[in-house]
Amino acid sequence: MRRAGLIVAAAMVALGGLTGTASASPPPQANIIGGTEVPDGKYPFMASLQYQDEKGNWGHFCGASLIDARGVLLTAGHCGRVVEQLKVRAVVGRTKLSGEDGYIREIREVKVHKDADVALLFLDDGVADVAPIQLVTPGTDALERPGRPVLTTGWGSTVLDPAGPGGGGPGSYQPDRLREVTVPVVSNDECGVSYPDLDFKYSICAGRHGKDACQGDSGGPLFVKAPSGRFVQLGVTSAGWGCGALGYPGIYAKLSTQEVGDWIANFGMDTK
Structure with missing residues (x-):
């Protein structure tokens, strides 16, 4: 888990x-599996x-x-x-x-x-010198096409962990430097085989065997680099079974859902 x-x-x-x-x-919780270290200032x-x-x-x-x-x-x-x-x-x-x-x-x-x-x-204070990440437009799904490569980053575990009993592979449970990995978006139909109770109104899946997020990556972004050079976030690292486990992609909170996008845009205020 x-x-x-x-x-x-x-x-x-x-x-x-x-x-x-x-x-x-x-x-179940998230770390970067199968990724690489990030140079200073990239994200x-x-x-x-x-x-x-x-x-x-x-x-x-x-x-x-x-x-x-x-x-x-x-x-x-x-x-x-x-x-x-x-x-x-x-x-x-x-x-x-x-x-x-x-x-x-x-x-x-x-x-x-x-x-x-x-x-x-x-x-308690702003961060004026840092450019925020851009959020996906609510109500759109252009960035969620199955197979599309997307990025996720974090300081989570790098130890490959099977979904069932058994030990993990080599790696660090708490890397000091931020890591990134490119993972493919997984279709709802495929992800539903692994997670039959998942609500796809609020979730999107991404990852493959050996490429995933893991413990410590929860809360980080799932994002793409737009042609403009800006980074656009379409998900939040949420859950999954194992880390890079065969047949179990990562689960990310879906930001394109209109209700969720509106909630964020209104800073957590109920719009209804």
């Missing part, structure tokens, strides 16, 4: 096993969500993307619920976790969508 549950559980255990709004049986909109342990050390647990330079991040809903319970900060624009560059911001407010696995984090 991977993504949503494992990183969140690790953060909770590290701080004394907090309980509350987190599910007792969280969904400045990336953010690391970090919790503080009892010794005062900060540890990465989820990714996020800057969507508004006034200080708004987009992440996974299950990451947002952790932010509501722990002492968390956001580091924007830092490629290497051990570096000292980028912008450190406190999180003053969290809004979690009621159905989709997305959340908005409102920072």
Whole structure:
């Protein structure tokens, strides 16, 4: 099992096993499998969500993307619920976790969508020097054609993990440098074979054997580079079984759904 549950559980255990709004049986969680290291400054909109342990050390647990330079991040809903319970900060624009560059911001407010696995984090100050990632236009699906290559990034585990029992392969459970991987969009019909209960109104699948996200990548973006040179985000790393496992692509929160896009555009306000 991977993504949503494992990183969140690790953060909770590290701080004394907090309980509350987190599910007792969280969904499967996400890290970059089969990818490459990212050079400094390539994706400045990336953010690391970090919790503080009892010794005062900060540890990465989820990714996020800057969507508004006034200080708004987009992440996974299950990451947002952790932010509501722990002492968390956001580091924007830092490629290497051990570096000292980028912008450190406190999180003053969290809004979690009621159905989709997305959340908005409102920072205590803006990030004027960083260009936000552009979001896909709600109600469109041009970027979701099956087979289309898309990118995902994160500081998650790089250890290949089968969907069932058994050990993983070589790699690092917590790489210091941001990594990226290109994965193909998977059709709803194919993904439904692996995840028959998945609601495709709120989800899109991408990945193949050996190319995937994993523990620690949750909340990061699924995106493409447009002809203009701008990056356009179409999903948020959400869940999945295993990491790069055969027959189990990654699950991403779908941003093109009109309801979700409108919710984000209105900064988490109910438009109905």
